[in-house]
Amino acid sequence: MAGRIEDYALIGDMQTAALVCRDGTVDWLCLPRFDSHAIFAGLLGTGEHGFWRMGPAYAPGAEPPTAARRGYRGDSLILESEWDTPRGTVRVTDFMPPRDGAPQLIRIVEGVTGRVPMRSELRMRFSYGRVVPWVHKHEGRTVAVAGPDSVWFDTEAETYGKALTTYADFTVAPGDRIAFTISWEPSHKEPPALPEPEQSLVATEDFWRDWVEHCTYHGPYREAVVRSLITLKALTYAPTGGIVAAPTTSLPEDIGGVRNWDYRYTWLRDAAITLSSLLRTGYREEARAWREWLLRAVAGDPENLQIMYGIAGERELGEAELDWLPGYENSTPVRVGNGAAHQLQLDVYGEVTEALHLGHMTGLARNDYASVLQLKLIRYLEDHWNEPDEGIWEVRGPRRHFVHSKVMAWVAVDRTIKLIESGDADGPLERWKQLRDDIHRDVCEKGYDKERNTFTQSYGSQELDASLLLIPQMGFLPPDDKRVIGTIEAIQRELSTSDGFILRYPTDGKDEGVDGLPGDEGAFLACSFWMADDLAMIGRVDEARKLFEKLLSLRNDLGLLAEEWDPHLKRQVGNFPQAFSHVPLIDTALRLTASGAYGG
Numbered sequence: 001m002a003g004r005i006e007d008y009a010l011i012g013d014m015q016t017a018a019l020v021c022r023d024g025t026v027d028w029l030c031l032p033r034f035d036s037h038a039i040f041a042g043l044l045g046t047g048e049h050g051f052w053r054m055g056p057a058y059a060p061g062a063e064p065p066t067a068a069r070r071g072y073r074g075d076s077l078i079l080e081s082e083w084d085t086p087r088g089t090v091r092v093t094d095f096m097p098p099r100d101g102a103p104q105l106i107r108i109v110e111g112v113t114g115r116v117p118m119r120s121e122l123r124m125r126f127s128y129g130r131v132v133p134w135v136h137k138h139e140g141r142t143v144a145v146a147g148p149d150s151v152w153f154d155t156e157a158e159t160y161g162k163a164l165t166t167y168a169d170f171t172v173a174p175g176d177r178i179a180f181t182i183s184w185e186p187s188h189k190e191p192p193a194l195p196e197p198e199q200s201l202v203a204t205e206d207f208w209r210d211w212v213e214h215c216t217y218h219g220p221y222r223e224a225v226v227r228s229l230i231t232l233k234a235l236t237y238a239p240t241g242g243i244v245a246a247p248t249t250s251l252p253e254d255i256g257g258v259r260n261w262d263y264r265y266t267w268l269r270d271a272a273i274t275l276s277s278l279l280r281t282g283y284r285e286e287a288r289a290w291r292e293w294l295l296r297a298v299a300g301d302p303e304n305l306q307i308m309y310g311i312a313g314e315r316e317l318g319e320a321e322l323d324w325l326p327g328y329e330n331s332t333p334v335r336v337g338n339g340a341a342h343q344l345q346l347d348v349y350g351e352v353t354e355a356l357h358l359g360h361m362t363g364l365a366r367n368d369y370a371s372v373l374q375l376k377l378i379r380y381l382e383d384h385w386n387e388p389d390e391g392i393w394e395v396r397g398p399r400r401h402f403v404h405s406k407v408m409a410w411v412a413v414d415r416t417i418k419l420i421e422s423g424d425a426d427g428p429l430e431r432w433k434q435l436r437d438d439i440h441r442d443v444c445e446k447g448y449d450k451e452r453n454t455f456t457q458s459y460g461s462q463e464l465d466a467s468l469l470l471i472p473q474m475g476f477l478p479p480d481d482k483r484v485i486g487t488i489e490a491i492q493r494e495l496s497t498s499d500g501f502i503l504r505y506p507t508d509g510k511d512e513g514v515d516g517l518p519g520d521e522g523a524f525l526a527c528s529f530w531m532a533d534d535l536a537m538i539g540r541v542d543e544a545r546k547l548f549e550k551l552l553s554l555r556n557d558l559g560l561l562a563e564e565w566d567p568h569l570k571r572q573v574g575n576f577p578q579a580f581s582h583v584p585l586i587d588t589a590l591r592l593t594a595s596g597a598y599g600g
Helices: 197-212 224-236 268-281 285-297 346-362 368-384 403-421 428-444 464-475 482-494 525-537 541-552 578-597
Strands: 009-012 016-020 025-030 038-040 051-056 068-073 077-083 088-095 104-114 117-122 134-138 141-146 148-153 159-162 166-172 179-185 565-566 571-573
Touching: 009 088, 009 224, 051 077, 051 088, 051 104, 051 159, 088 117, 088 197, 104 117, 104 166, 104 197, 166 179, 179 197, 197 224, 224 268, 224 578, 268 285, 268 346, 268 578, 285 346, 285 368, 346 368, 346 403, 368 403, 368 428, 403 428, 403 464, 464 525, 482 525, 525 541, 525 565, 525 578, 541 578
Parallel strands: none
Antiparallel strands: 009 016, 016 025, 025 038, 025 051, 051 117, 068 077, 077 088, 088 104, 104 179, 117 166, 134 141, 141 148, 148 179, 159 166, 565 571
16 A cells, blocks of 8 residues: 655656655656656555565565655755664665666665665556566566566666566675666667666766755745755756656545546646746746747647646647556546646636746846747737636636636736837737736626625636635735735635635535535645735735744655645645645745744
C-alpha cells in the first residue's frame, strides 16, 4: 500500500521525476518524460504495479522500516534518508542527475555505523503496471525490455531474480558505498553508457548550488521560498521550457472519490503564475524559456488557444481511464490525459497577458512576436469576453458567466493598453480603453451582490468563489474598496474550513455541485495563500502572517505541498507536489516581507 501523500519526497532531473516514500520505496516514476508511461506505478495501485525499495532488510511479512531521518542535502534535490537499526545506521542518497544522455535514477547506500544488512527490491512494470518486461543479462548488465522501452540496472552488488523481481542482498559497514542505477533507453538503441554515480552526485550538487545562488530573495522566509523555487525548477521540462502542474496523475482531491486528474501537462495559467514568481526572484532564463515555449505552442492560432498543452506544446491530450489500477487508496478512476484541454476558460487570456507584461516590465529581452501574440489575444477577447465559459476551476457542469473570467479579461485588455502606451506595440488605444471600461462596468453591475456586499462566483448566482480574492491583486479594484473588503470577509465566513483554510467554492457531497461532480474536496491551498495576500493588502497584516505561517506548517518535512488540505483527515490531498501551491507561497512570502509583517 502506498504511503500518505505527504510521506513522499520529490527527486527529478527537469525532464521527469520520482516520488520516494519514507520507507525507501520509489512508488512513482515515468520515463523518459513527465507524461510518459510509469515504470513504477505502485502509488496508484499495489506492489504488483511496480516499485523500487532500498532499505534495511526486514522479516518476511513485516512492514519495511521507515527512515528515522531524511532531508535534502542543502539547497538541492538530492535526498538523504537514514535508518537506525539494532545493528547500526545506514544512509541512502537518492537523486536524478540533470540529463546529459540517458535519464538515470541513482541510489547510493552508505554505511554509517555497525554492519547493516540491506535489501534492494526492484520490480519494473511498464505501461503503468500493466506490462511485465523481459528481464535478462546483457554483457553483465541487467536489462528490462518491453516494446519501445528498455531500463538498464547497474550495480556492484550481486543480484538475483525471484517472483518477477530483481533482488540484491548485501551488508554495509562504515565507509562502504554501494551504488545502484537504473537508466532508460529506447529498446532499439545501443545500451546507455555505464553510469558514474559518484561523479554524477558531485555534478548534481554543483548544479543545484549554482542555480540557487541566483535567487534574489533574502527575507525571513528564505528556506520556504528556496525549497518552493527548487520544486518549480524540478517541474520544468528543460528541453522546451514547459512547466507541468505536478509530476503525478490521479492523486485524489477527495480520498476514495472520483476527483482524480492528470496534472502532467502545462496549464497556461499555472505556468504563467510560475513565470511571475521566477521573475520576481531573479530567474529570467526560466521565464525566457517559458515565453519561447508559449509562442511555439500557441503559434499562429490564438483564436484556438487551449488552456493546457503537452510539455513540448502538444495539443491532443485525450483522456482515458486505466481500469487495471485500483487507484490511490481506492480512489478511482485513474486517469491519463486531460479532457479539460479544450474547455473555454477566458481567464487564461488574462494570465498569459499578465505574464508577458511582467516579463516586459522586468526587462526580459524583447520578443516582437510576443507583442504580436498579445494583440491577437485581445482582438479575440473583443468578440468573446462576454460569453459564458468553464472558468478557472475547469468545471464539468454547464458554462457560466464566471466573474473571475471577466476580471481576467479586463486584466488582458488593461495590460495590453499599457504595452501600447509604452510605445512597444501599436493598436486601437481608444477603442480598447472603452472595452476595458465596458468589461469593468459589466462585472460591477452583474457580478456584485449589493445586499451581501460581495462579488459572486458568476452572474446571477449566490455562490462565492475564492478566485474573487484576486480582484485587488490584479488591480481591478483597490484594496480599500468596500466591495473588495466585503468580498474578503464573505469568503472568510462562507468558504473557510474549521481550521481557517479556504475552499475554492461550495461542494455538495454526494450530489452534483456547480462543478458537475459528486463528492467534496479539501481546502485549496492556493486560495488560502490568496487570502493571506488580501488580508495584508487591506491592512490586517498580523492576521495575514498568522495564516501564512499556519499554511507553512502544512508542508511535509521536506517543505513540499500537494494541491489541497483535507480538514477532516488532516492530511494533504491532490496531485503532489503542486506548482499551484508553491507559487502563491512564494508570492505571499514576498508580500509579507515587503510589508514587514513577519515574526521574529
